[in-house]
Amino acid sequence: MVIGDARTRILDAAEELFAGGGYEATPTVVIAKLAKVPKELISDYFPRKIDVLVALVNERTHVEEDDQVDAVPGDLAGTLARLSRALPLRASPAMRRILFREADTHGSVKERLGRLNGELARRARFALGLALPGARGDAARLEVAAATFAAILIYQENLCQLTGHQIDPDAVAELIAHSLV
Helix, strand or coil: CCHHHHHHHHHHHHHHHHHHHCCCCCCHHHHHHHHCCCHHHHHHHCCCHHHHHHHHHHHHCEECCCCCCCCCCCCHHHHHHHHHHCCCEECCHHHHHHHHHHCCCCHHHHHHHHHHHHHHHHHHHHHHHHHCCHHHCCHHHHHHHHHHHHHHHHHHHHHHHHHCCCCCHHHHHHHHHHHHC
């Protein structure tokens, strides 16, 4: 068995279990059983259970380093729609559930969620600035539009789980665009 393989299986199992029942409700022995590793091996990689959660959040949620924006001046809705399709956020639906569930009780998770949201809002603000010629929108309105767009993109998995409906990013882009013109 490859050593890295066991660590990956531990993180895979923890992701599934934390997303399903939550961090607090998941004992390490259950993680070990699902990962098919001895319980002691978990502590070799992660001295405390919280270290498993921190590793998951840090390693399995990120915004890719691509600042390319396909912005067309005057086409706010199209610019936001293209941004949502090329969304640089990488986090599985399970990881998004973990982020939202555990942000209230774990500072490192809350901080990570804040950074992800901030980076997406920054990119949306940048794209809107390119697409909105000159003085047609003030900074405060652009900030609100970018923050709203980022929040919807991050929260869409949770909203879908709550309502059973997918959020159409094109419809969101259209709504935000109309609010700025």
